Amino acid sequence: xxxxxxxxxxxxxxxxxxxxxxxxxxxxxxxxxxxxxxxxxxxxxxxxxxxxxxxxxxxxxxxxxxxxxxxxxxxxxxxxxxxxxxxxxxxxxxxxxx
Amino acid sequence: xxxxxxxxxxxxxxxxxxxxxxxxxxxxxxxxxxxxxxxxxxxxxxxxxxxxxxxxxxxxxxxxxxxxxxxxxxxxxxxxxxxxxxxxxxxxxxxxxxxxxxxxxxxxxxxxxxxxxxxxxxxxxxxxxxxxxxxxxxxxxxxxxxxxxxxxxxxxxxxxxxxxxxxxxxxxxxxxxxxxxxxxxxxxxxxxxxxxxxxxxxxxxxxxxxxxxxxxxxxxxxxxxxxxxxxxxxxxxxxxxxxxxxxxxxxxxxxxxxxxxxxxxxxxxxxxxxxxxxxxxxxxxxxxxxxxxxxxxxxxxxxxxxxxxxxxxxxxxxxxxxxxxxxxxxxxxxxxxxxxxxxxxxxxxxxxxxxxxxxxxxxxxxxxxxx
Numbered sequence: 379x380x381x382x383x384x385x386x387x388x389x390x391x392x393x394x395x396x397x398x399x400x401x402x403x404x405x406x407x408x409x410x411x412x413x414x415x416x417x418x419x420x421x422x423x424x425x426x427x428x429x430x431x432x433x434x435x436x437x438x439x440x441x442x443x444x445x446x447x448x449x450x451x452x453x454x455x456x457x458x459x460x461x462x463x464x465x466x467x468x469x470x471x472x473x474x475x476x
Numbered sequence: 477x478x479x480x481x482x483x484x485x486x487x488x489x490x491x492x493x494x495x496x497x498x499x500x501x502x503x504x505x506x507x508x509x510x511x512x513x514x515x516x517x518x519x520x521x522x523x524x525x526x527x528x529x530x531x532x533x534x535x536x537x538x539x540x541x542x543x544x545x546x547x548x549x550x551x552x553x554x555x556x557x558x559x560x561x562x563x564x565x566x567x568x569x570x571x572x573x574x575x576x577x578x579x580x581x582x583x584x585x586x587x588x589x590x591x592x593x594x595x596x597x598x599x600x601x602x603x604x605x606x607x608x609x610x611x612x613x614x615x616x617x618x619x620x621x622x623x624x625x626x627x628x629x630x631x632x633x634x635x636x637x638x639x640x641x642x643x644x645x646x647x648x649x650x651x652x653x654x655x656x657x658x659x660x661x662x663x664x665x666x667x668x669x670x671x672x673x674x675x676x677x678x679x680x681x682x683x684x685x686x687x688x689x690x691x692x693x694x695x696x697x698x699x700x701x702x703x704x705x706x707x708x709x710x711x712x713x714x715x716x717x718x719x720x721x722x723x724x725x726x727x728x729x730x731x732x733x734x735x736x737x738x739x740x741x742x743x744x745x746x747x748x749x750x751x752x753x754x755x756x757x758x759x760x761x762x763x764x765x766x767x768x769x770x771x772x773x774x775x776x777x778x779x780x781x782x783x784x785x786x787x788x789x790x791x792x793x794x795x796x797x798x799x800x801x802x803x804x805x806x807x808x809x810x811x812x813x814x815x816x817x818x819x820x821x822x823x824x825x826x827x828x829x830x831x832x833x834x835x836x837x838x839x840x841x842x843x844x845x846x847x
Binding site for chain 1: 511512533534535536537538539552555556558
């Protein structure tokens with residue numbers, strides 16, 4: 379079980395309250411978690427990463443276990459605590475602009 | 477009794493304003509999609525309950541919303557806008573070439589015949605079409621390929637395709653306008669295109685009479701006479717009587733020929749409206765007076781319309797998408813401002829009243845006339 383915290387606008391889009399809980403097959407990586415998230419909530423496609431390039435949108439960041447994982451390669455494993463559901467993967471909208 | 481539904485896009489959400497045919501007593505619904513930039517909302521002329529919305533964000537990108545019940549409920553549809561083939565490059569601000577990158581949808585134009593067909597004008601400038609109600613989008617790439625796309629360059633607001641006009645007499649004819657490239661026409665349903673900028677003169681570009689490179693702000697036509705086009709350019713109000721083959725200036729006695737929107741009266745093809753803005757350096761009305769100007773002669777001669785509009789200390793702007801007309805008689809004229817006001821005139825511009833005064837900055841206004 380993987381826990382994901384979405385920024386408020388994306389919670390509204392996905393019509394979810396609180397954390398999103400996902401089942402991820404195989405290695406728990408940014409790519410596999412985002413794949414599972416978009417499969418469960420197709421409306422989020424394109425809002426976190428570009429649909430063609432799969433690159434993270436510039437003003438979104440990925441955090442977990444007090445670490446900024448935004449620049450981690452998408453196929454690297456996420457921390458064990460995220461893979462075990464102890465800690466959530468936090469998708470954060472950067473404070474930028476007005 | 478007829479009624480009107482005004483679709484307002486703002487910097488922080490969408491609003492729907494409704495009234496009966498008297499246009500006196502208004503109901504304000506919204507915000508829808510609060511916190512998001514709503515560049516455009518437009519309803520299908522075939523099925524007024526079908527409404528498309530462009531919802532964008534610097535954080536989360538582009539979303540397209542669709543309503544099938546007149547805006548009461550919404551469903552996100554397709555938001556995958558991929559340029560056809562290798563996107564290529566266009567002119568950048570410093571004269572170098574810059575890759576084409578999708579930023580957002582500026583304009584949604586539903587088909588005149590089929591509610592499932594809708595066109596999207598996007599930044600970086602390109603035209604997309606959906607034939608399945610917005611679920612999937614395909615670029616009509618002949619526009620960029622045939623029309624010297626590598627010579628286009630962004631205006632201050634980005635390189636956007638902001639105007640899409642569908643010809644009611646010739647269904648295969650489409651007009652579009654791009655800042656800062658100019659106006660273009662297709663006569664084969666968007667497959668091939670030609671620039672239609674002969675007669676435009678822009679002193680701020682290296683060749684003032686260039687085939688492309690003009691900062692066209694908005695084009696309008698009257699559906700009964702679609703070969704006559706009216707244009708508000710970066711500077712100059714222009715007119716074409718031959719579907720854009722040639723243009724001539726009709727700015728006449730306007731206090732400034734800079735501005736953004738232009739609209740044509742619903743029942744009088746020679747009656748045209750603009751909102752003069754002091755200059756491209758100062759995006760506010762001359763003398764702090766918010767004045768719509770009306771020509772009843774197809775240009776050249778303009779009269780200020782001021783009753784009900786602020787005539788002192790007014791420094792709002794009216795953006796290119798933020799003016800529209802209804803189809804009632806007398807014709808209603810509507811516009812929204814960057815100060816958050818939406819004004820209506822129920823008598824073709826003679827008198828004005830605010831429908832609402834304190835919305836976020838208004839990006840777009842469209843009107844549906846309902847039975």
